[in-house]
Amino acid sequence: MMLGAAMKVTGSKPLAHIPVKGDYCIHDWDRLARFMEVPWTMPENFPIATLAASRAFYWLDDDDPALAKRFTLAAYDTYFGQGRDITDPETVAEIAEPLGIDREALLAAIQDPVIKQRLKDETTAAIDAGVFGSPFFIVDGEQFWGADRLWMIKRWLRSGGW
Amino acid sequence: MMLGAAMKVTGSKPLAHIPVKGDYCIHDWDRLARFMEVPWTMPENFPIATLAASRAFYWLDDDDPALAKRFTLAAYDTYFGQGRDITDPETVAEIAEPLGIDREALLAAIQDPVIKQRLKDETTAAIDAGVFGSPFFIVDGEQFWGADRLWMIKRWLRSGGW
Numbered sequence: 001m002m003l004g005a006a007m008k009v010t011g012s013k014p015l016a017h018i019p020v021k022g023d024y025c026i027h028d029w030d031r032l033a034r035f036m037e038v039p040w041t042m043p044e045n046f047p048i049a050t051l052a053a054s055r056a057f058y059w060l061d062d063d064d065p066a067l068a069k070r071f072t073l074a075a076y077d078t079y080f081g082q083g084r085d086i087t088d089p090e091t092v093a094e095i096a097e098p099l100g101i102d103r104e105a106l107l108a109a110i111q112d113p114v115i116k117q118r119l120k121d122e123t124t125a126a127i128d129a130g131v132f133g134s135p136f137f138i139v140d141g142e143q144f145w146g147a148d149r150l151w152m153i154k155r156w157l158r159s160g161g162w
Numbered sequence: 163m164m165l166g167a168a169m170k171v172t173g174s175k176p177l178a179h180i181p182v183k184g185d186y187c188i189h190d191w192d193r194l195a196r197f198m199e200v201p202w203t204m205p206e207n208f209p210i211a212t213l214a215a216s217r218a219f220y221w222l223d224d225d226d227p228a229l230a231k232r233f234t235l236a237a238y239d240t241y242f243g244q245g246r247d248i249t250d251p252e253t254v255a256e257i258a259e260p261l262g263i264d265r266e267a268l269l270a271a272i273q274d275p276v277i278k279q280r281l282k283d284e285t286t287a288a289i290d291a292g293v294f295g296s297p298f299f300i301v302d303g304e305q306f307w308g309a310d311r312l313w314m315i316k317r318w319l320r321s322g323g324w
Contacts, residue, residue, distance in 0.1 A: 010182055012183070021174070024307060035314070130182060152193075152194075155197070
């Protein structure tokens with residue numbers, strides 16, 4: 001879903017734009033990435049509107065969910081791992097190409113009114129389900145917000161909740 | 163420190179007052195408390211200005227830091243464990259009494275201009291040190307915000323950082 005739209009519901013600003021807290025968060029993300037030993041480069045443009053990548057995801061997901069997932073990981077790695085702006089559809093096509101995704105078909109899908117509407121509908125559905133941030137998980141109706149709650153989701157799934 | 167003053171720096175509103183996110187957080191706190199098996203009652207009045215309790219803390223802390231800590235735990239338990247409003251100095255005195263703290267002396271300390279100034283100075287010092295939320299920890303200049311980062315502080319202290 002488009003996070004900007006979801007954040008409007010709560011009146012939230014992007015963390016990186018908030019005085020003091022933004023600087024702390026950027027430091028914390030870097031520290032977390034070093035701890036987790038995952039590639040991390042704070043993008044110069046952050047946040048961005050990920051319309052192109054999000055539309056590409058839904059286009060792929062209908063036909064091949066596993067491919068859509070691989071594409072998503074590549075898009076995240078390009079943006080957060082390499083710090084490279086992925087706003088431009090051409091960049092999204094470049095990310096998709098090594099996965100065997102046809103460049104022209106992807107660029108056409110990104111402009112397809114049906115796919116555009118799909119992303120809008122998914123965003124509306126997410127907001128209606130109470131999503132206000134990312135990552136956000138819903139497990140049998142139970143909401144979990146934030147990477148900080150992944151441990152809780154694991155325990156919830158194992159135990160059936162409490 | 164006075165959290166309201168620290169939150170002004172970032173333009174943050176109390177979580178519980180934020181649409182959608184507030185409801186999620188209240189649910190999450192309850193879920194966390196059940197998981198941790200700690201007493202939890204969401205206070206009807208939340209947040210409150212904890213001037214009386216905070217001044218009492220600094221008054222006690224100068225003479226007896228261990229007593230100040232016991233008082234703090236009792237104040238937290240009264241507010242978050244029992245859900246009872248602790249704004250009123252009389253309530254703070256009532257919390258302190260079973261710990262052997264003299265009621266009249268405490269009530270006088272809460273109105274003492276020196277103690278009032280002390281809390282203001284501590285709040286200013288905290289904000290100057292980059293504190294924008296609570297709980298907030300600074301370990302050898304390294305900032306950690308949130309109960310969600312307690313695991314990281316433990317690892318940081320054990321390893322010397324990364």
